[in-house]
Amino acid sequence: MNIDIVPCIHRGILLNINNFIYKKNKDLLRKTDGKHVFYWICVNKCGAKIRTVETNEKKNELDKNSTFFPDQHCHAPDPIGLEIYQKSINECSTIVASHASKNSVQQLVKRQRRNVEIYKEPKSIDEICLAPTMCQTLKGELFLIKKKEKLLLFTTNDNCKYLSESICWLADGTFKACPQIFEQMYVIHGSIKSINIL
Helix, strand or coil: CCEEEEECHHHCEEEEECCEEEEEEEEEECCCCCCEEEEEEECCCCCCEEEEEECCCCCEEECCCCCCCCCCCCCCCCHHHHHHHHHHHHHCCHHHHHHCCHHHHHHHHHHHHHHCHHHCCCCCHHHCCCCHHHCECCCCCECEEEEECCEEEECCHHHHHHHHHCCCEEEEEECCCCCCCCCCEEEEEEEECCEEEC
16 A cells, blocks of 8 residues: 655645545654554545554554545545645645645645646536546446436445335435536435435
8 A cells, every 4th residue: 555645735745545635633753662643534524534654764654453444435536636735745845835725725726627628617418538447436346327418426336225115215406516518417315224325
């Protein structure tokens, strides 16, 4: 497993593991062996956590006393977003980078993404080319089950089965969070055994 340190605003550091980004939650000095232990959480707030130990060469390596599951995230990695973020921070002067707020950096990333060809607004459904990671669940099941004119349908066979067994469905549509070629984004939730299913 490759662990990279990523510079971030306010002279902090982020951890990049397989294009998933973690921010430092806390660090402690372990009494049993005197090692500096860092606790990291996913920046997307998905609940994924990792614990690293500082080596003699001032590098981070996975703590052997912790459990780490590569599939603990509920979202896909974002290598292009990370690349744009790093480029934005590295090109800024130290003074600007240290005074930039999180919101202003996010706006900078959005502006630069608009200039990248794959992030441009599609004009037709044929122009939408989804990465394989977006068409499958983290378990490898097919997630994009229908793609035709004016419709992209994301679900799994298990989710359809859960919805058919659900006694209550909740539906929500939004018009602002979808590309202009679509009318709206529509989400259906079902509740089974006190667990919400998409």
